[in-house]
Amino acid sequence: MSDFLQLTNRRIVLFGVANRKSVAYHVGQVLREAGAEVVYVVRSPERQASVAKLIGDAPIYVCDVEHQDQIDRLAAQLAADFEVLHGIVHSIAFAAYDERGMRPFHETSREQLLRTFDVSCYSLIALSNALKDQLARDASVVTISISTTRMASENYGFMAPVKAALDASLAFLAKSFSQFSEVRFNAVAPGLLKTSASAGIPGYVDSYLYAERATLRGRAVQTEEVANAVAFLLSPRSSGINAQRLVIDAGMEVNYFDPRLVKPAVDALPRA
Template identity: 50%
Template sequence: MSFLQLEGKKFLIVGVFNKKSIAYHAAKCLEQEGAECIYVVKDDGVKEKVRQFIPDANIFSCNVEKQDEIENLYRDISTLHTKIDGMLHSIAFANFSEGLKPFHETKKKDFLQAIDISCYSLINLSYAFKDILDKNASVVTLSVPFTKIAVETYGYMAPVKAALESSVVYLAQSFSQFSQVRFNVVSANVIKTSSAAGLPDYIKLSLYAESLTFRKKAIETKEIANVITFLLSGSSSAINGQSVVADAGMIVNLFDREVLEIFYKNKIGIDT
């Protein structure tokens, strides 16, 4: 028996968009361990794109902003599967079509839409599928390591992710009243995904985040997928209601010596 004990388990994978998606890499890890993945994507257009590189996958479409589509999703999946062993929630959206603005200029409709898609959808999907979630199921979602510090480039998504992290704690408590279902967050460093690339000044943010890691090397999507796979497995049974930071030390290395030396050289023109 393997350490992860994932053979024969079934997982909902919500949020695959392309081969760069964290959800796609996590699904591949799960399948390599013998698990079965049920894919949920935004709409039929994305469904057809995903089917091109996962031709034999069981794929459903669901716009999480629409309650009827979530209800239909549950009906369709529960008809085929009477039990699922966990879910990966890997969806987020923020409207930066007008470019990066100061936080206080955030439009109400944009903020509420981001909350709905990026945060409330986890609550809504968890509730919708609670009757077929195994009593020991694991639910994992994705955040970022800087919800408690101001990272202007990330815009208003950091406060949205903070709400998501708090929701995970409350879901863990709420579900504990009738099950042993666990909820956890993986707070991932900036990595090369299509959604991250949509952030204003993404390249600058990515390079800076890499320079702050202890290893001076960017986080790879596969590494985040490995953490997700562990948290979805029964081997992580003692972890619940937690935010697991996977950033190679970035968030605790903000005053890195090399970065400080570069700053001073550029700022005051002297060699430190």
């Protein structure tokens, strides 16, 4: 049972590694340990050079998903270099915050929202379309979402509605691809994580510490746990799962009324 996930020699294209804390980096490590061939794609030549120091001799391509010509070029390069692709991991997210920092949601500008949607959501559609002819009939596409888009966290701002659109896209991509293949589209939706990207969100540390206390086990979700779930959804072992979100939050969603959270909040209320 050494190859339980049946990932040996399956070729996975992985988008989004920035550094060692990236979800995509951990996904790549898990996949390589499982015997998969990982093809990395990053957004710039500078990122290509830095990531090369982390992953060794694995192939690294460059594609800025804001530019369709770069997506088309990537598709042509992959078609020339590889016979078939067995999976895609879309770990791309960008929030177009401006120099004024976080503002009330109703002040979100059209430019901010559309650029964030373009990079964080539409890129999944564009990449899937560009690579569709190279995907094996039973390939798996996995994107990284968030555990809930219904919790109106002000410091996350307009990113949550964009992630909601990303989640909704899964069903439509799965339906479209079902006309000619059995390619599956799913999301792994983690709770709060320690990543370099999250560190730039105002107030994130406090939210992370609160989320950790809200888990049933009292320990935060680890990036490795998210990576393991991604590997499962890429595996033929998950062949019956399509157009779904796999939430990785250590039970936080069911635990908001834990006495450890309720008592300090009530004790802090002003007394008459």
